[in-house]
Amino acid sequence: MATSPSNKETTSIENQLNSNQLNSNQIKKFPILFNNNEIEQYLKIQQSEPLFRFALITDIQFANLDNRSAFSGATRYYRNAYNITKAAVEFWQNQKVKLEFLISLGDLIDGFNPKHESQDSVNLILNELEKLNIPIHHCIGNHELYNFDRSKVIDSLKLICNQYNTINQQNEQQNEQNEQNEQNEQNEQNEQNEQQQN
Secondary structure (H helix, E strand, C coil), X not given: CCCCCCHHHHHHHHHHXXXXXXXXXXXXXXXXXXXXXXXXXXXXXXXXXCCCCEEEECCCCECCCCCEECCCCCEECCCHHXXXXXXXXXXXXXXXXXXXXXXXXXXXXXXXXXHHHHHHHHHHHHHXXXXXXXXXXXXXXXXHHHHCCHHHXXXXXXXXXXXXXXXXXXXXXXXXHHHHHHHHHHHHHHHHHHXXXX
């Protein structure tokens, strides 16, 4: 018969689960919390390499504005959003594992951003994110729409798309180079064959 862990132990387990520090021995110690199938699944996940790793960022909401209260009454630190973005990039750069890409879920800048500074603010945040040197996949958030006319939002945020164009151009150039190398090799092979026949 399985025994229930004490409340103190359960609280400790919940804290470890939340901090992702639970090891397999602790899981097996508390069968009431996990069934055998869940234990096996957990152990398989822990022993396998992930297919890929990526970073996710959202709602940076940078603006070149002094701090002020939000609608909720909490203080908004608009300029500090840049420092937090910079810290996130540095954190990801210092990881021992390679990140494949970054997903930005939108709202790079805040809706209160002065309209005449909107593009500069987007560029500031993009320049920081691009230091990761990995593909970045952006969603357009409502705050981008507050800063740019709806009919021109794609044009206004063209810099977001430019990195895809750059990556595509690099890929196309590499493909062309590979095709040229293959053609050169084929030509050399043909010339050698002709010389051998003569």
